[in-house]
Structures are given as structure tokens and as C-alpha cells.
Amino acid sequence: xxxxxxxxxxxxxxxxxxxxxxxVHQSPPHFETLAEERRYRLSHLAGALRVFGRSGFGxxxxxxxxVRDPEYPDHFWVNPFAHSFRLIRVxxxxxxxxxxEVVYGNRPVNRAAFVLHxxxxxxxxxxxxxxxAHSPHGKAFASLGRLLDPITQDACAFFNDxxxxxxxxxxxxxxxxxxxxxxSQFGSGKAAIHQNHGLFxxxxxxxxxxxxxxxxxxxxxxxxxxxAAGTPKLIRPEWATYTREHTASSQAGWLNFQSFWEEIxxxxxxxxx
Numbered sequence: 346x347x348x349x350x351x352x353x354x355x356x357x358x359x360x361x362x363x364x365x366x367x368x369v370h371q372s373p374p375h376f377e378t379l380a381e382e383r384r385y386r387l388s389h390l391a392g393a394l395r396v397f398g399r400s401g402f403g404x405x406x407x408x409x410x411x412v413r414d415p416e417y418p419d420h421f422w423v424n425p426f427a428h429s430f431r432l433i434r435v436x437x438x439x440x441x442x443x444x445x446e447v448v449y450g451n452r453p454v455n456r457a458a459f460v461l462h463x464x465x466x467x468x469x470x471x472x473x474x475x476x477x478a479h480s481p482h483g484k485a486f487a488s489l490g491r492l493l494d495p496i497t498q499d500a501c502a503f504f505n506d507x508x509x510x511x512x513x514x515x516x517x518x519x520x521x522x523x524x525x526x527x528x529s530q531f532g533s534g535k536a537a538i539h540q541n542h543g544l545f546x547x548x549x550x551x552x553x554x555x556x557x558x559x560x561x562x563x564x565x566x567x568x569x570x571x572x573a574a575g576t577p578k579l580i581r582p583e584w585a586t587y588t589r590e591h592t593a594s595s596q597a598g599w600l601n602f603q604s605f606w607e608e609i610x611x612x613x614x615x616x617x618x
Contacts, residue, residue: 553598
């Protein structure tokens with residue numbers, strides 16, 4: 346049997362064009378109804394929380410991922426207070442407004458989740474999702490009070506695209522004003538390092554926000570390991586910028602999460618309940 350024709354055969358195409366071409370055919374889906382879009386967002390939120398659980402990010406009541414409701418953009422869906430990441434189902438998720446009121450669901454919201462996430466969702470209309478957990482390497486790196494360095498290709502995704510927030514670092518954030526201060530310093534970019542607290546990532550999709558958190562945690566781990574062994578060599582700024590621009594878009598964040606989604610949706614079908 347003859348092999349199928351390769352549409353790129355005989356064409357001169359560089360790596361950047363190949364990446365761009367791949368992204369054209371692998372993008373977040375479009376929906377006919379708001380109900381379909383809501384179901385997609387909720388299932389991927391439940392899946393992302395389970396991936397966090399498998400990654401060892403669960404720590405008591407700490408940590409949360411949120412996604413904006415497609416019909417009511419001033420409301421967001423979030424995991425309920427004191428519920429295991431690894432057991433989250435779509436039916437467990439609760440809908441919260443910016444006043445901190447649970448408008449759908451019968452479980453309480455984590456006050457810290459409401460304060461920080463509501464403020465960021467309100468201040469950042471460019472994003473639909475946010476992720477935070479007390480991951481071990483993110484916590485350790487956050488104690489240093491500095492940004493990630495471009496020491497690997499992966500770290501370049503965050504080059505000049507994340508911020509350090511020192512306000513209320515290490516303090517449990519319960520006050521609305523603290524949340525607004527945090528959000529005001531998270532003016533742009535895909536991620537923040539909250540000093541003495543941990544990592545916070547955002548995205549246009551819950552998939553992207555979750556993947557950037559997973560990636561940033563690994564970058565923190567890599568830098569901590571490298572600096573324990575010696576002095577890492579930095580990637581040239583123009584190369585780091587080039588790498589970020591061609592590999593770290595919101596669409597790329599969504600795409601990178603799809604392998605996690607494929608695994609969790611097949612291994613944990615009960616998440617859809």
C-alpha cells in the first residue's frame with residue numbers, strides 16, 4: 346500500500362513555520378451554544394484540578410483553579426473549599442460572583458480563592474482562567490523574592506512575561522483590599538510570583554492557565570537545582586524573546602495541556618459526572 350502523500354514534501358519550511366502550521370489545526374474549539382461552552386470549561390477545570398492532584402500540588406485546603414463563566418463574565422467557577430483535587434467532579438464545582446457569594450452549588454468557597462481570584466478576574470478582562478497552588482518548588486523559589494531567569498528553553502516562556510509581587514507576601518490574604526493590591530500589580534503577563542507564597546498563572550483558557558502553572562513549577566525546580574550545582578549560564582535576551590514569541594502564546598499553552606487532558610479524561614472518566 347502506498348504511503349499517504351506528505352503535504353510538506355518538497356517545501357522549504359523552517360521550524361517556526363511548522364509550529365505555526367500545527368497550531369492552525371489544533372486550537373480551542375468553538376461552540377454553538379453557551380451551554381456547550383460552559384460544559385467544556387467545567388470539564389477541563391475538573392480535569393486540570395485532578396492533574397494538579399496527581400502532580401502533588403494538593404496541600405490541605407490550599408490551592409484553586411478558576412474559570413470565568415461564558416454567559417456571566419463577572420462570575421467564575423472554582424473548586425469548593427476543602428475538597429481533594431484528585432476527586433473533583435464537574436458536579437462538585439461551584440459558581441461564585443465577585444462579591445464572594447456562591448450562586449450555584451452547595452459547598453463553601455475558599456475565602457483566599459475568592460479574594461485573589463475575584464480581584465484578578467475583575468482587573469484582567471483579557472484572561473478567563475487563573476491557577477494557584479502551594480507547589481513545593483514554587484513555594485521555595487517564591488521565598489527568594491526574584492524572577493525566573495532564562496536558563497532553559499522552557500524558562501524562556503516566562504521571559505519578560507511574569508512579575509514579582511511583594512505586597513502581603515507570606516500573609517494569608519483574606520481582605521478585599523489585599524486582593525485588589527495583588528491584582529493591580531499583576532497588570533499583564535501570564536504569571537506572577539507572590540513572594541513567600543507561591544506561583545499564580547493565568548490564561549485565556551483553563552487549559553493554558555493550568556499548563557503555565559505546571560511549566561513554571563518545573564522551571565522553578567530546574568533553577569533551584571542548577572543554582573545548587575553552580576552558576577547557570579543565561580540565554581541571550583534576544584534569543585529568550587524569540588523563543589517566547591514563537592512557543593509561548595495562549596494557544597500554545599492550551600495545546601501543551603492537551604496531553605494532560607487526554608490522560609486524565611481517559612483514566613478518570615468519573616470527572617465528567
